[in-house]
Amino acid sequence: GAGVSQTPSNKVTEKGKYVELRCDPISGHTALYWYRQSLGQGPEFLIYFQGTGAADDSGLPNDRFFAVRPEGSVSTLKIQRTERGDSAVYLCASSLADRDHPWYFGPGTRLTVT
């Protein structure tokens, strides 16, 4: 079946603009994760959803970052007043549950803030 999809694949925006990044998890996966990966680094945790609720958003860098998952499926990561330091690949992953199940990552959205 289809894997995790993310749109857009690439996003170039100007400093100060607002962006939305979308994640479509694998159907039936209740757990959804957002990670951010900078060049040469491992993915860093941002937020975790179990169903519709954000079970843990402690990885969000500041209040410019916000994520939603209103119907327990698609999730949107929203970044306000973007800064050049926000440039990275934003990865979404999903799994059947939060234990003992493999995670499936999407292809990521490469965000570049100029």
Add this chain to the structure above:
Amino acid sequence: GQQVMQIPQYQHVQEGEDFTTYCNSSTTLSNIQWYKQRPGGHPVFLIQLVKSGEVKKQKRLTFQFGEAKKNSSLHITATQTTDVGTYFCAVNSGGSNYKLTFGKGTLLTVNP
């Protein structure tokens, strides 16, 4: 928070040579996952280890979890050019499997 050290950072081998990457933690882990990320790609789940001393094999890949559950290794026998990529370990020491902390990865390049 949970930290994990992964070594080496880079490894270049001739095709056919073996390769090993190590992941070390200062605290006891509940489980460890390994991922492979091809250049320009996204992390792909390889395996999860849960039990102390566990050894799992996937064709030419051998994964081990230390007896004290503080370290793990991934060994590739007779590397091929298709093995090129960055190998990450990811750990969680708590009761839930979310909020994995990834190592910085080991970039493997293979000379044909």
